[in-house]
Amino acid sequence: AQTVTQSQPEMSVQEAETVTLSCTYDTSESDYYLFWYKQPPSRQMILVIRQEAYKQQNATENRFSVNFQKAAKSFSLKISDSQLGDAAMYFCAYIGIQGAQKLVFGQGTRLTINP
Amino acid sequence: DVKVTQSSRYLVKRTGEKVFLECVQDMDHENMFWYRQDPGLGLRLIYFSYDVKMKEKGDIPEGYSVSREKKERFSLILESASTNQTSMYLCASSSVQGTSTDTQYFGPGTRLTVL
Numbered sequence: 001a002q003t004v005t006q007s008q009p010e011m012s013v014q015e016a017e018t019v020t021l022s023c024t025y026d027t028s029e030s031d032y033y034l035f036w037y038k039q040p041p042s043r044q045m046i047l048v049i050r051q052e053a054y055k056q057q058n059a060t061e062n063r064f065s066v067n068f069q070k071a072a073k074s075f076s077l078k079i080s081d082s083q084l085g086d087a088a089m090y091f092c093a094y095i096g097i098q099g100a101q102k103l104v105f106g107q108g109t110r111l112t113i114n115p
Numbered sequence: 116d117v118k119v120t121q122s123s124r125y126l127v128k129r130t131g132e133k134v135f136l137e138c139v140q141d142m143d144h145e146n147m148f149w150y151r152q153d154p155g156l157g158l159r160l161i162y163f164s165y166d167v168k169m170k171e172k173g174d175i176p177e178g179y180s181v182s183r184e185k186k187e188r189f190s191l192i193l194e195s196a197s198t199n200q201t202s203m204y205l206c207a208s209s210s211v212q213g214t215s216t217d218t219q220y221f222g223p224g225t226r227l228t229v230l
Contacts, residue, residue: 004157006157009155035218037221043223044221044222044223044224045205045221045224046221047218047219047220050218091157091158093158102160102163102173103148103158103160103207103219105157105158105159106157107155107156107157108155108157
């Protein structure tokens with residue numbers, strides 16, 4: 001079975017600094033998608049960024065980028081120029097393209113932004 | 116924009132009560148999901164549905180059932196609520212077509228407390 005591990009339960013960063021959230025996963029599949037979701041306090045979970053495993057190029061979305069290392073099964077999220085609105089729980093998630101479209105989530109990392 | 120709504124943000128029930136949590140999506144998505152979110156455990160899949168009247172068990176289906184009579188609506192049922200079902204429940208939907216394949220869109224969540 002696929003598993004996703006986020007080893008940092010909590011992280012904090014100064015406003016305007018850069019922070020990297022870690023995620024590792026375990027799978028025997030060769031093709032899959034990886035995601036980072038953001039859940040602000042008392043607000044809806046939203047997609048931050050997504051990466052297709054067959055793509056070599058790391059995905060980017062404005063201040064958010066990933067470092068996808070397929071061989072190492074690592075998928076970290078980098079947030080540049082951190083803003084107060086980035087404070088949230090961040091979840092890493094995996095989905096294989098074979099069979100059921102079941103997202104497997106990590107435990108989450110709570111990110112605090114210090115002004 | 117995709118919109119996923121859930122019937123209640125907060126719910127308090129007593130042990131043994133039958134509880135209905137409802138989820139509605141407005142984007143004609145084929146797939147719908149129910150997750151449970153607990154601190155330190157991330158999100159765990161309870162049930163999912165690929166089509167009307169179709170359901171499949173997720174990772175933690177015990178104590179829950181679901182109903183999908185219409186494409187846009189997916190209900191989670193706790194037949195006899197217990198205190199260990201106190202949790203945050205998240206509904207999600209996704210399409211199997213187009214560029215949004217595999218991206219799940221989440222509702223705001225229902226925080227259920229069972230006394």
